[in-house]
Amino acid sequence: MSPSKKKQSPASWRHYNFTTAGPVDDYLYSMLPKRDAVLTEMEQYATEKSIPIVGPAVARVLQQLALMINARKVFELGSAIGYSTIWWAQAVGEGGTVIYTDGDSQNAERARGYFTRAGVSRQIVLRTGDALEILSEEKQEFDIIFNDVDKEDYPRVLRLIAPRLRKGGLFITDNVLWSGRVADKNPDARTKAILEFNRKLYDSGDFYTTLLPIRDGLAVALKK
Numbered sequence: 266m267s268p269s270k271k272k273q274s275p276a277s278w279r280h281y282n283f284t285t286a287g288p289v290d291d292y293l294y295s296m297l298p299k300r301d302a303v304l305t306e307m308e309q310y311a312t313e314k315s316i317p318i319v320g321p322a323v324a325r326v327l328q329q330l331a332l333m334i335n336a337r338k339v340f341e342l343g344s345a346i347g348y349s350t351i352w353w354a355q356a357v358g359e360g361g362t363v364i365y366t367d368g369d370s371q372n373a374e375r376a377r378g379y380f381t382r383a384g385v386s387r388q389i390v391l392r393t394g395d396a397l398e399i400l401s402e403e404k405q406e407f408d409i410i411f412n413d414v415d416k417e418d419y420p421r422v423l424r425l426i427a428p429r430l431r432k433g434g435l436f437i438t439d440n441v442l443w444s445g446r447v448a449d450k451n452p453d454a455r456t457k458a459i460l461e462f463n464r465k466l467y468d469s470g471d472f473y474t475t476l477l478p479i480r481d482g483l484a485v486a487l488k489k
Contacts (some may be wrong), residue, residue, distance in 0.1 A: 293479075297321050303383045307348045318348040319413070319439055323480050327411065330435055330485065331356035336408035339363045340429070342396040342422060343414040347376030347389075353411070354385035363389050364403075366396035397421060406431040412438040416455040419462035427471045427488065434488045436472060438462070442482025 300308070300321055311318045319327065327349060331339065337360070339353045344365040353363045367373050373393045380386045392399045396414050410430055412422050419438070426436050441447075441463055446456045463484065467474050472486035 293322055297325070301383075303379055304348070304351065307346060307351075307379060311346065311348065316345055318345065320480060323439065323483060324349055324352040326477070326479065326483065327437065328352045328356045330437065331409055334408060334433065334435060336435075337361040338405070338407045339409045339411065340400060340403065340407045341365055342400060342410065342412045343367065344376065345369075345372055345413075347372075347379050349411065349413070350376065350389060351379065351383050351385055353409075354380070354383075354388040357388055359387070361388050364399075365389055365391045366399050367393060368395060369393075397425060400425050400429065403429055405429070407434060409435045409437060412436070413440070416440065416443070417458045419458050420465065423462060423465055423469070427469075430488045432488055436466075436484075436486040436488065438466075438484040438486075440481045441476055441484040442478060444481060447482075 299305075304321070307318065308321070310316070330336075331353060336353075337357050339357060339362070341350055341353065341364060344350050344367045347365060350363055350365045354361070357363060365373070365376060367376070370393050373391050377386075377391060380389050397418060400410075407430055410426055412419070412426075414422065422438075430436055441459060443456055443459050446452060447460055447463070449456060452460060463476065466472060466484060466486055469486075471489060473489060474484060474486040477483040477485060
């Protein structure tokens, strides 16, 4: 990927309450290179329809991590309209594979159109249904598994990952700071699930884990 050097100002789709202080967050987004027409359209659509996407700041981190380990096989747990999927597909390049999963067939059809227009369809396999069930059926090992499913399912995800990730591969999870709610004294059910997930991930002997406080929190776990 060779993004333009032109900068793109903070976009209106950033309508969530994330963990980075407002002025710092604005600065981070002001530094981002302008995205191409397809990604920009997806950001606008996500704003209009209140569809959560990782956004360009996190997407660049994901793509950078994939490039750093020369990832060729990525499994995405929860893909929605395929915003992050495109960034992964650009990273794995020709001959690489990204498995898209989502339970909504309309999301999948919209994503298919974006993939075609972005020129990455050959790298992407679309699977519609329960993302955890689809992953449980996989026998191969992946270079990266990206977790962005319903938060209540995070603890279940952790039980599926290790056998399906190569040594030196990355298990990456979004929303692990949950708009700061992980610090609440009386967390709700979804927050409790994230807290359980974070603790078990850090305690796992299979992974070396760091939580990055960018946007809504990103857990990066290296398979030992």
